[in-house]
Amino acid sequence: MRILLLNPNTTASMTEKAAAAARRVASAGTEIVARNPARGPASIEGYYDEAMSLAGMLDVIRTTPDVDAVVIACFDDTGLDAARCLTDKPVVGIGEAAYHMASLISNKFSVVTTLARSVPALEHNLHKYGLASRCARVRSSEVAVLELEEPGSNACQRISDEIGRAVAEDRAEAIVLGCAGMTDLADQLAATHGLPVLDGVSCAVTMCESMVRLRLRTSRLGGYAPVPAHKLAPA
Amino acid sequence: MRILLLNPNTTASMTEKAAAAARRVASAGTEIVARNPARGPASIEGYYDEAMSLAGMLDVIRTTPDVDAVVIACFDDTGLDAARCLTDKPVVGIGEAAYHMASLISNKFSVVTTLARSVPALEHNLHKYGLASRCARVRSSEVAVLELEEPGSNACQRISDEIGRAVAEDRAEAIVLGCAGMTDLADQLAATHGLPVLDGVSCAVTMCESMVRLRLRTSRLGGYAPVPAHKLAPA
Amino acid sequence: MRILLLNPNTTASMTEKAAAAARRVASAGTEIVARNPARGPASIEGYYDEAMSLAGMLDVIRTTPDVDAVVIACFDDTGLDAARCLTDKPVVGIGEAAYHMASLISNKFSVVTTLARSVPALEHNLHKYGLASRCARVRSSEVAVLELEEPGSNACQRISDEIGRAVAEDRAEAIVLGCAGMTDLADQLAATHGLPVLDGVSCAVTMCESMVRLRLRTSRLGGYAPVPAHKLAPA
Amino acid sequence: MRILLLNPNTTASMTEKAAAAARRVASAGTEIVARNPARGPASIEGYYDEAMSLAGMLDVIRTTPDVDAVVIACFDDTGLDAARCLTDKPVVGIGEAAYHMASLISNKFSVVTTLARSVPALEHNLHKYGLASRCARVRSSEVAVLELEEPGSNACQRISDEIGRAVAEDRAEAIVLGCAGMTDLADQLAATHGLPVLDGVSCAVTMCESMVRLRLRTSRLGGYAPVPAHKLAPA
Amino acid sequence: MRILLLNPNTTASMTEKAAAAARRVASAGTEIVARNPARGPASIEGYYDEAMSLAGMLDVIRTTPDVDAVVIACFDDTGLDAARCLTDKPVVGIGEAAYHMASLISNKFSVVTTLARSVPALEHNLHKYGLASRCARVRSSEVAVLELEEPGSNACQRISDEIGRAVAEDRAEAIVLGCAGMTDLADQLAATHGLPVLDGVSCAVTMCESMVRLRLRTSRLGGYAPVPAHKLAPA
Amino acid sequence: MRILLLNPNTTASMTEKAAAAARRVASAGTEIVARNPARGPASIEGYYDEAMSLAGMLDVIRTTPDVDAVVIACFDDTGLDAARCLTDKPVVGIGEAAYHMASLISNKFSVVTTLARSVPALEHNLHKYGLASRCARVRSSEVAVLELEEPGSNACQRISDEIGRAVAEDRAEAIVLGCAGMTDLADQLAATHGLPVLDGVSCAVTMCESMVRLRLRTSRLGGYAPVPAHKLAPA
Known part of the structure; x- marks a missing residue:
């Protein structure tokens, strides 16, 4: 199982710290793929940073297709709902x-x-x-x-x-x-x-593992209906 | 008084329709400045479109400083909280x-x-x-x-x-x-x-007029504290 | 536009102070018609005063028909719901x-x-x-x-x-x-x-102006259904 | 024990019907004193009627001091909070x-x-x-x-x-x-x-009996603080 | 009228104290039948004690059929919902x-x-x-x-x-x-x-008296549907 | 890791069905220990059955100490709070x-x-x-x-x-x-x-595995404070 550990800010040391925490609790067969956007806020402190990090973090999800689940490693659960429209793989925020x-x-x-x-x-x-x-x-x-x-x-x-x-x-x-x-x-x-x-971080990683093992996927009805293909074209 | 009527999607005909509605109800001395981002979703239908329109719409606010208030003309009040951190001028969502x-x-x-x-x-x-x-x-x-x-x-x-x-x-x-x-x-x-x-749209325009006349501005304490200058640099 | 500024208590100095505040924020074409009941409590402090002021304040509304909207200038929004059954013009409490x-x-x-x-x-x-x-x-x-x-x-x-x-x-x-x-x-x-x-007071005045300009009127369905004519006869 | 059964509207047949219901369930030693205001709405249907009945019903309470508790016999519990400021005897609405x-x-x-x-x-x-x-x-x-x-x-x-x-x-x-x-x-x-x-009606009567027997009285702290004497003078 | 005053813990002095309080407020014709289970916790302090007292206290209800109402004399209202499935006589918790x-x-x-x-x-x-x-x-x-x-x-x-x-x-x-x-x-x-x-305790006793006098009984629809006979056999 | 799968009713076929579901999703190193009480209701349908099953199911927990976590396999989460006072190992209800x-x-x-x-x-x-x-x-x-x-x-x-x-x-x-x-x-x-x-059942099993791996234990402060030793003696 591969879990994308996505830090929505651009501070690589935080990505690494979160990845280390994730690896400490992950099961033997789980690979943690740690990523952060190349551009955007260096830290997410409040509404504005959250908004400015969204395009970058969703782009990471779009360009990292080969994973089984996504952990959003920012405590305000940046972009959680949008991410669930982008993929039906489990997406869990650390908050x-x-x-x-x-x-x-x-x-x-x-x-x-x-x-x-x-x-x-x-x-x-x-x-x-x-x-x-x-x-x-x-x-x-x-x-x-x-x-x-x-x-x-x-x-x-x-x-x-x-x-x-x-x-x-x-x-x-x-x-x-x-x-x-x-x-x-x-x-x-x-x-x-x-x-x-x-x-x-550690809570979210084990929850993702559970959901993958249970083959639970985000509902495609209602608010998490999949984004239409023509809206997924690169901006 | 100048009010920025900001359509967060890129469909100019919607911007124009909303601007016309705004102008119908605006007071004599109010100028409606209608804008939409150059890039982003053509319509906002759900969480993902909302997320993808944020950077563009906040950029319009940043680059249109000479207004007294902002109306966000999308019914899900896209980026409302983030906009209030960017300026203390009244920002009102149409929803x-x-x-x-x-x-x-x-x-x-x-x-x-x-x-x-x-x-x-x-x-x-x-x-x-x-x-x-x-x-x-x-x-x-x-x-x-x-x-x-x-x-x-x-x-x-x-x-x-x-x-x-x-x-x-x-x-x-x-x-x-x-x-x-x-x-x-x-x-x-x-x-x-x-x-x-x-x-x-018409509700929000008259509310903004009221707030400007009452000199009400968004609180700078707590959740709408101003974005630090170094985070406002162009991305 | 004429707005009835209705102070539900009988203290004329408070009526005047509220009227002055209203006039400071009213638009050029808005006339503030300030009234208070002739009889009733001199101040409204709690449930009992509120109850005892109702007949008087509703009577002022009934006998001041030539206005476009009503501001109830007591912070507990005395008689707000009853007033909305009496007229479909906008009625706004200052609270x-x-x-x-x-x-x-x-x-x-x-x-x-x-x-x-x-x-x-x-x-x-x-x-x-x-x-x-x-x-x-x-x-x-x-x-x-x-x-x-x-x-x-x-x-x-x-x-x-x-x-x-x-x-x-x-x-x-x-x-x-x-x-x-x-x-x-x-x-x-x-x-x-x-x-x-x-x-x-100033918030309510500008809100009333907005509602009049938008031609918004209180719904006649449900809880604000108009009072039947035979119940409006002088008591 | 004497319980004031107060019908806030002026329809005597309703007062009598409610009194009969009250007497059917009252204990042997309980006297039901049935009253309605002389003036006011003949029925209470919605906010306006409720407001217009208040002065009359509170006047009945003021002029019927020799009771141990009050039942307000209108289902919207007309004037309940105001009545509790007027007396610390139990006041219970039938709603x-x-x-x-x-x-x-x-x-x-x-x-x-x-x-x-x-x-x-x-x-x-x-x-x-x-x-x-x-x-x-x-x-x-x-x-x-x-x-x-x-x-x-x-x-x-x-x-x-x-x-x-x-x-x-x-x-x-x-x-x-x-x-x-x-x-x-x-x-x-x-x-x-x-x-x-x-x-x-029957629920409220037995509740009042309980409260009298338990010597429970309305709190005088906070919202039900007694009305100051100078505000109780006849209007 | 006979009211079962049921102390769910096994401390007889508490049962007696509660019974004395009940008798002080009960009407002339009301008999207080005070009981506690023979086995179970001596005091109920939190979730575990509550759970461990349930079988005993429900057994007291089952074996004391000749009463008109039940007061559960523990402030966490131990077993209240279960008791209401066991009998349609009024059951009131002191909490x-x-x-x-x-x-x-x-x-x-x-x-x-x-x-x-x-x-x-x-x-x-x-x-x-x-x-x-x-x-x-x-x-x-x-x-x-x-x-x-x-x-x-x-x-x-x-x-x-x-x-x-x-x-x-x-x-x-x-x-x-x-x-x-x-x-x-x-x-x-x-x-x-x-x-x-x-x-x-005193509140609950007078409420039970009221409910018996009003002939109110627990609803048999939905959550308080009667326990099927075969489930009532002694465990 | 050993997880106690506790069916609070006495129907062994349900215990087995739930155990089979648990084993399908459990990790390689997890042993499912399936138990049900010897006495109590054969099915839990509503408040009364729930109450009558509590002593039995808590007894199973007390007498099965050699496990790392407990799943309560009844959808009303029978006895969940009480169980958490009995042990600080993770206890999760299937509901x-x-x-x-x-x-x-x-x-x-x-x-x-x-x-x-x-x-x-x-x-x-x-x-x-x-x-x-x-x-x-x-x-x-x-x-x-x-x-x-x-x-x-x-x-x-x-x-x-x-x-x-x-x-x-x-x-x-x-x-x-x-x-x-x-x-x-x-x-x-x-x-x-x-x-x-x-x-x-499958949700609860994987959650327990997560909690054990994260070494999360029920808080001993407040409502889940441990049961005093003298109250744990056999009834």
Whole structure:
């Protein structure tokens, strides 16, 4: 099985970090094909970056046909619905994957993401998915995405502090880390705080494996009807 | 006052039709600046077209700075949130404008749009805006967007039939027409069915005029925080 | 165009203050006809005052036929639904107008109103309109309505303090002022806090102008069916 | 114990019918004091009638102090919130009483009321009370309130037909009769359709008895804070 | 009339305390038949205890046929839905009874229960009943159920402190005590805090009396369809 | 890896059918340990059966310690919350597994279950999980659970007919089969209707495998706090 791990931003170090996380949890027979668009935003922080990354990331899907499933490795699940119109192979966003998984091991979870500007988009996603009632609060740590790539930053400590507040104030039973760049912090934070801390990349990879094994494909009726051929011609 | 009427698809005849509707309702001192992107989908029918039109439509906003407000003339309010990060001038989508206006003259309204594939995106918008409880049902007439541009099609009759069903089955008190291309049908359909039929283009134009006159601007706190300068460089 | 600006309480100074706000934003050709009932509560603070003002305010509408639209200038939108059964001309409450406008320029807003006793009625309205999900919190400043008419009170400071809390605690991106008597404070508070502060009177006036220009009228189907003639006879 | 049975409309025959229903279920020591306002609408069908009956009905409460609880015998629970500010004695509307009781004996109920124009007000009440999720649908039988007072009308048959549709289409497990004038039809309709059919008058009377016995009084904090004395002076 | 007061746990002192509370409010002609299962958990604190008490408590219902109604005297309304399939006599949980009653005397209430582990189950119940929007917050006092049976514990003070926080932080207008073992504290706490404090046992008993007097029985359609005879054979 | 496939009813043929479905999708290294309680209901159809099966099924979990995860193979997710208090190993219900998976491949799905009496419990689950907004409708086929075990019944045809109605009336984009006994029908029904048809058993097995591989465990904070040792003694 081959899974396209698609980082919608152009920062190769984040693509590699996510790919490493994916490979740690993938089954023996699964190959992780890690890609990011050549052009577009270097980080996705809010509505505008999300919009500007879409053409590039959909192009990666179109030009990487030889895979069995797609993981969208940005926590706002960039382009998820559009991607599902482009292919009926399973497409899973790391945000939704983490929300669904967290719902199976806690009554309520909180999300700790990067900047305040990203919070409303995540709240909209939670409402769209139906899981808003399971999320106590979406919190921002005010750690910028690219700070997570800088060795020596105190990003982890600030995220940890925010988790502490989520447990005390939100009565959160689990924490979802709200950025693909936080993927390597999950185990340590779980140990520190004594509750499950979920990383969306690893959740999404195993969900894709499940869906491929179950031969589940995106419905072609209604909102995910396939894009007509004449609209798929290169722009 | 100058209002950018931005059709996110590339079909110039639709841009012109929407501009004509806008000019019919605009105040004496308002100039309608009608634009559409040079490249992108010819019609927006569902998630994929929406995604593929974003870069182009945001580029039009960036390169048309000398306006006081922006109307996004596609009923799925393409790129609305991203546009609000790009400028603090009022940005109003024709979908949201019609939903808000319909909420002021009816207890419940139904939407009659084009294809079934567009319905879930509109339902998500209604939930995001908070107005889902005011909408009895989003209905598709199975009239494709570009059919509305063809003289002699029976599109108007099929839309009218769907309105009849909305009144009978949904107990709708008003109808929102779910496509910028239907803008010229509203008066006739209102007369036929004896209830308000709202066209989003005219609603959005007058709302923008109001907001400019009230000097209301999009908040710069939270989700619509301005895009950092280095991210605005041409892609 | 003539717009009836109807203050449902009997305090003429509030009627005048609201009329002045209305005239500041009205278009050149719009005449503001300001009225209040002769008898009834001097201020509307909670459910009981609202109920006791209804007969008087509906009587003003009945006896002021020569207008094109009606603005109900009390923030709890007193008698809004009943007024829409009495006439099919646009009727807009200042509460709903501000909520709808705030939804176009922020992801979430908070309301700062007068007394705690008024909060549940406003929360019910937000739910009825569908916009509760857009409102972070309805806050009371514990400033009584008539204090706002007293020169030299510290009412403005207390309202400003509450706005500060709304930004800090609710993550509000905009503020709606929850009383017609606060209409003259909006600009100053917006400047102080650096976010949009909306006054319902001016929002409602421009919305009415839009609706008149668009020839939108309240639906006669369902809940706003016209009152039968025999029920309109003077009581 | 004395319970004020307050019919907010001026039709004495309806007051008597409701009083008879109340007396049938009242405990031995309970006296039913039946009243209606001297002036106001003869029937309450929709928002306008409701508004016009408020001053009269609140006046009855003010001038009938020697009771232990108040039943508001109109299915739209006219003036319920205002009445609770006027007295801390239990005040129960027949609509809410029936909804609460129906929630204790069914997973979902439907309401069968009089005219379509009354439906949105009832839907708003259900949302306000929180019980909208328990109500499958509010249905109108198109039987006017005063038809229920006419011997020989086919009103009962039309209501029965609507109940049949509620069972078949809504999967309703119980029926709430949506008008005080239907109070005498409940037993027969329950027998015909083989499911519980609830009349709000009898539900409200026994609930008031319970609350008096439990010495429960309306909270004086927040929205039901008592009306200040100077506002209670006769208008 | 005979009402089965069924304590689902095996602690006889709690059964007696609840029975005493029931007898204080019951009508002259009502006999309270107090029972608890012989085997099962000694206290019900969370999902597991609830599950383990079900067979025992349903067995008490099956073997106590000669009653007119059933009160389930555990605040999580243990086995409520199952009991309604077993008999069409009124079955009322003390949690739901208190929530419904509190909705009649306040705009919003808060619940003060025992341990944090019980909170999610109560929140689920509130959602199921439809009354979640009426509840400001479910709070735990961290008083274990059996502490309430210990003379000299400071349980009442800790519950009182939590009520203070509910008033200050939640703007609660009434308090629901979230455990059958708190039934004797209600009056004192109401006096201390100056707002209604509801005990579910007394609410449920009077509701059952009402339902018996009204001859209301659980619907046999849909979810409460009677259990087939062959499934009622002793296990 | 060993997964306990726990059928909460006592019908061994259903246990075997579910085990066969589980083994078809399990990974090479996964052993399926299929169990059902020795005593309890032979089928779970509604609230009462669910309650009566709980002690038995929790006993199976307690006495089968040597597994890595638990699948509860009844579509109402019998005892799910209680099981999560008993062990921190992943516990997944087949209902929730199918709902979560269906949310990843469709905008809206419908459920087709057995009897009408089971519908409300499933609707409650959907609300509790947060996924009610993703489910268009829960439909009953009026096929009893044990009919699915009878060779030669027309159960499959009736289920297929109901799926046809779900597509036509609900605009469902995917179908969830609402009974563990339907597990062998999914592929055929998907082919017939041209949309995804999900079987919860296979969804739950692969989800458990994912969770074990990710080392995700149920949170021990809040509602799933571990059962105290003294409450785990044999009853």
